[in-house]
Amino acid sequence: xxxxxxxxxxxxxxxxxxxxxxxxxxxxxxxxxxxxxxxxxxxxxxxxxxxxxxxxxxxxxxxxxxxxxxxxxxxxxxxxxxxxxxxxxxxxxxxxxxxxxxxxxxxxxxxxxxxxxxxxxxxxxxxxxxxxxxxxxxxxxxxxxxxxxxxxxxxxxxxxxxxxxxxxxxxxxxxxxxxxxxxxxxxxxxxxxxxxxxxxxxxxxxxxxxxxxxxxxxxxxxxxxxxxxxxxxxxxxxxxxxxxxxxxxxxxxxxxxxxxxxxxxxxxxxxxxxxxxxxxxxxxxxxxxxxxxxxxxxxxxxxxxxxxxxxxxxxxxxxxxxxxxxxxxx
Amino acid sequence: xxxxxxxxxxxxxxxxxxxxxxxxxxxxxxxxxxxxxxxxxxxxxxxxxxxxxxxxxxxxxxxxxxxxxxxxxxxxxxxxxxxxxxxxxxxxxxxxxxxxxxxxxxxxxxxxxxxxxxxxxxxxxxxxxxxxxxxxxxxxxxxxxxxxxxxxxxxxxxxxxxxxxxxxxxxxxxxxxxxxxxxxxxxxxxxxxxxxxxxxxxxxxxxxxxxxxxxxxxxxxxxxxxxxxxxxxxxxxxxxxxxxxxxxxxxxxxxxxxxxxxxxxxxxxxxxxxxxxxxxxxxxx
Amino acid sequence: xxxxxxxxxxxxxxxxxxxxxxxxxxxxxxxxxxxxxxxxxxxxxxxxxxxxxxxxxxxxxxxxxxxxxxxxxxxxxxxxxxxxxxxxxxxxxxxxxxxxxxxxxxxxxxxxxxxxxxxxxxxxxxxxxxxxxxxxxxxxxxxxxxxxxxxxxxxxxxxxxxxxxxxxxxxxxxxxxxxxxxxxxxxxxxxxxxxxxxxxxxxxxxxxxxxxxxxxxxxxxxxxxxxxxxxxxxxxxxxxxxxxxxxxxxxxxxxxx
Numbered sequence: 001x002x003x004x005x006x007x008x009x010x011x012x013x014x015x016x017x018x019x020x021x022x023x024x025x026x027x028x029x030x031x032x033x034x035x036x037x038x039x040x041x042x043x044x045x046x047x048x049x050x051x052x053x054x055x056x057x058x059x060x061x062x063x064x065x066x067x068x069x070x071x072x073x074x075x076x077x078x079x080x081x082x083x084x085x086x087x088x089x090x091x092x093x094x095x096x097x098x099x100x101x102x103x104x105x106x107x108x109x110x111x112x113x114x115x116x117x118x119x120x121x122x123x124x125x126x127x128x129x130x131x132x133x134x135x136x137x138x139x140x141x142x143x144x145x146x147x148x149x150x151x152x153x154x155x156x157x158x159x160x161x162x163x164x165x166x167x168x169x170x171x172x173x174x175x176x177x178x179x180x181x182x183x184x185x186x187x188x189x190x191x192x193x194x195x196x197x198x199x200x201x202x203x204x205x206x207x208x209x210x211x212x213x214x215x216x217x218x219x220x221x222x223x224x225x226x227x228x229x230x231x232x233x234x235x236x237x238x239x240x241x242x243x244x245x246x247x248x249x250x251x252x253x254x255x256x257x258x259x260x261x262x263x264x265x266x267x268x269x270x271x272x273x274x275x276x277x278x279x280x281x282x283x284x285x286x287x288x289x290x291x292x293x294x295x296x297x298x299x300x301x302x303x304x305x306x307x308x309x310x311x312x313x314x315x316x317x318x319x320x321x322x323x324x325x326x327x328x329x330x
Numbered sequence: 331x332x333x334x335x336x337x338x339x340x341x342x343x344x345x346x347x348x349x350x351x352x353x354x355x356x357x358x359x360x361x362x363x364x365x366x367x368x369x370x371x372x373x374x375x376x377x378x379x380x381x382x383x384x385x386x387x388x389x390x391x392x393x394x395x396x397x398x399x400x401x402x403x404x405x406x407x408x409x410x411x412x413x414x415x416x417x418x419x420x421x422x423x424x425x426x427x428x429x430x431x432x433x434x435x436x437x438x439x440x441x442x443x444x445x446x447x448x449x450x451x452x453x454x455x456x457x458x459x460x461x462x463x464x465x466x467x468x469x470x471x472x473x474x475x476x477x478x479x480x481x482x483x484x485x486x487x488x489x490x491x492x493x494x495x496x497x498x499x500x501x502x503x504x505x506x507x508x509x510x511x512x513x514x515x516x517x518x519x520x521x522x523x524x525x526x527x528x529x530x531x532x533x534x535x536x537x538x539x540x541x542x543x544x545x546x547x548x549x550x551x552x553x554x555x556x557x558x559x560x561x562x563x564x565x566x567x568x569x570x571x572x573x574x575x576x577x578x579x580x581x582x583x584x585x586x587x588x589x590x591x592x593x594x595x596x597x598x599x600x601x602x603x604x605x606x607x608x609x610x611x612x613x614x615x
Numbered sequence: 616x617x618x619x620x621x622x623x624x625x626x627x628x629x630x631x632x633x634x635x636x637x638x639x640x641x642x643x644x645x646x647x648x649x650x651x652x653x654x655x656x657x658x659x660x661x662x663x664x665x666x667x668x669x670x671x672x673x674x675x676x677x678x679x680x681x682x683x684x685x686x687x688x689x690x691x692x693x694x695x696x697x698x699x700x701x702x703x704x705x706x707x708x709x710x711x712x713x714x715x716x717x718x719x720x721x722x723x724x725x726x727x728x729x730x731x732x733x734x735x736x737x738x739x740x741x742x743x744x745x746x747x748x749x750x751x752x753x754x755x756x757x758x759x760x761x762x763x764x765x766x767x768x769x770x771x772x773x774x775x776x777x778x779x780x781x782x783x784x785x786x787x788x789x790x791x792x793x794x795x796x797x798x799x800x801x802x803x804x805x806x807x808x809x810x811x812x813x814x815x816x817x818x819x820x821x822x823x824x825x826x827x828x829x830x831x832x833x834x835x836x837x838x839x840x841x842x843x844x845x846x847x848x849x850x851x852x853x854x855x856x857x858x859x860x861x862x863x864x865x866x867x868x869x870x871x872x
Contacts, residue, residue, distance in 0.1 A: 028542045029545070082703045105563060108562070167562075175564050178564055186506075186567070215714060217703045217704040217711070218701055219703070221665075222695065226715070226718055227718040
């Protein structure tokens with residue numbers, strides 16, 4: 001059921017726009033439409049302006065940015081690894097990045113300079129990806145890669161728990177859930193400035209190799225014979241995923257499922273080539289995460305509902321239905 | 331038989347004393363106890379303030395933490411009880427002070443044994459603090475110190491007045507937790523003449539307030555724990571969000587407010603000084 | 616038009632010397648078959664010619680050593696049809712053939728008129744026009760082989776190396792593919808095919824290079840190369856060779872003692 005590409009992109013953008021607007025409109029404090037419009041045109045009262053511009057706007061921007069890079073990274077990894085289950089959290093990259101962020105924050109390293117936080121997250125993500133490629137990169141079986149990813153993810157999660165337990169700060173242990181399930185609560189523009197450069201660089205690197213991913217349909221030999229430099233492609237992919245996901249996780253924690261589900265959902269609407277799903281996955285990821293973040297705010301719970309929980313509950317049933325109907329993995 | 335009557339009196343006295351000692355005690359016998367064990371941080375504060383150093387045989391793990399204990403300096407060097415029934419058994423104390431002592435975990439483990447226990451109640455108002463001080467002072471054998479401390483506290487508090495002037499303040503903790511009415515913090519705020527935002531919004535003693543709601547409420551002051559001035563985790567990072575940066579802050583060490591003790595006065599004096607400074611600044615503009 | 620020359624080429628994979636000292640020359644207008652027993656090093660040699668494995672000695676495409684050429688450059692000169700019909704993604708046939716234009720596309724550009732024309736020609740020649748909208752992974756073995764060949768033809772490179780293009784094809788389709796390779800050669804290209812089937816090789820190739828244990832044992836016309844003596848020493852079989860028409864027919868009699 002392929003639909004034309006311009007139609008697909010437009011549809012996804014429209015969906016994202018709806019999500020973004022919803023993200024601005026809803027929050028714990030009810031703001032009347034009149035007040036919001038006044039604030040946007042510059043005549044608003046201080047409270048509405050503060051809430052909209054310093055709380056909801058950064059949160060919306062982060063929902064879009066983090067969702068986009070997660071969707072894109074998932075699509076790129078699935079394309080490169082020729083593996084339908086590949087995505088940053090399954091491969092342990094998100095958790096490794098969380099480990100880097102936790103280490104920076106709780107051991108006081110982030111106080112040296114705000115840029116230390118994303119740098120450590122990116123470095124840890126990079127190390128985990130390299131370890132993964134060393135462990136399972138050459139293997140033909142998709143299973144090896146997933147198993148290696150589980151190993152890396154488990155190790156990183158244990159590392160996060162350990163770091164929090166060792167931290168001099170007694171309240172640190174309570175934040176394990178936030179880091180491992182993800183949250184966009186209480187973000188400010190400072191987080192946007194931390195995450196967006198990383199997301200932008202990561203996205204650029206991941207979009208670059210669309211053609212190479214297509215060529216890999218023919219296997220590594222066939223792709224190389226078509227002029228693809230496999231080494232360079234691999235490096236760009238590693239760096240793109242590490243930088244993009246690292247920067248995102250540094251401000252939002254490890255959010256799972258977006259990178260897994262979105263590519264699978266958009267694939268039937270495209271010609272199924274790896275390059276064709278890159279952009280739709282990015283936009284779809286942005287929409288999905290923003291909707292999930294909206295749900296977090298609309299569902300009233302005693303303790304803050306974690307984003308990762310919502311993405312799991314939203315994503316997995318959709319994924320299962322899709323799987324059963326499609327009757328094939330690709 | 332005069333001699334028999336003479337004998338009967340001491341016997342009766344002994345019997346009475348035995349009965350009295352045998353009964354499950356929440357009031358210890360008179361005289362100065364020589365091995366006092368405290369099994370609760372707040373009990374530590376009172377014992378450290380009122381007993382002699384050589385009377386104290388054990389305090390809790392947090393007693394020496396400057397972040398959580400007002401009497402941290404005095405607690406240094408004293409033996410630490412890690413809530414273990416074994417340790418208490420080995421010390422064989424003649425007074426155990428807790429909040430409460432009788433229903434606490436180590437005491438449940440030591441059910442068979444008879445100890446002199448002092449059960450203190452959590453103090454949520456300054457009058458309750460005075461009561462606890464007096465209770466403890468008597469138990470450790472220095473009732474006059476208790477009275478002196480209470481008098482000193484009353485005098486210092488009387489000098490403070492009501493610098494708050496009816497303004498609204500919120501006690502904002504990590505992760506957005508806010509302290510409500512019926513707590514010591516609330517008592518402190520009322521003494522200062524401040525209105526507790528939690529009371530205004532009709533919130534329970536502990537609730538969570540999102541930054542958006544805080545922005546919408548716009549209290550005149552935010553009272554925070556001084557440990558949160560440094561960003562060490564996401565919980566403290568939240569308190570530094572730009573959206574609430576414009577609200578003037580009063581910073582009080584947690585050690586002065588977590589327990590109902592003599593440190594209450596330090597907290598009150600600290601708050602008053604900071605209030606005055608902040609008000610000068612607003613008037614100067 | 617290109618010339619491909621091998622001079623004392625040796626390839627080692629791991630600790631094994633798979634190809635030792637191979638020298639040969641491939642000129643435009645000829646279909647050359649590389650034949651030999653299993654494990655002789657045929658595929659490895661083909662891969663070495665595409666710089667997919669490192670080699671010692673010289674492999675020259677128009678007097679330029681392949682190891683020093685950029686991938687993009689080499690890809691424009693030599694097209695490759697790999698062994699095994701690997702296809703990971705369920706692309707449509709049209710999209711798949713389009714992949715063949717990759718070497719000619721600038722980094723961020725779309726396919727142009729020249730590319731579309733080349734794709735059409737390739738689809739025509741491989742006779743897969745009727746399969747255009749089908750998903751490539753759902754095709755039969757024979758259809759898939761033709762589609763992949765179309766992909767290789769779409770490159771429109773002056774040279775084409777096909778590794779075992781006849782695997783899993785029925786006799787009719789085998790003939791189709793060989794005729795296609797032959798016509799490519801006639802049109803002026805350098806076509807090299809690694810072949811398993813001696814009959815097909817004998818029938819269609821202008822030249823054969825016989826490889827055994829990594830060395831070139833014979834190099835010439837099919838009649839010159841496929842002698843009973845060679846068949847005996849290389850394949851270990853007794854065979855009768857008859858010249859029928861322009862090419863030798865081999866009848867295998869049995870294992871040689």
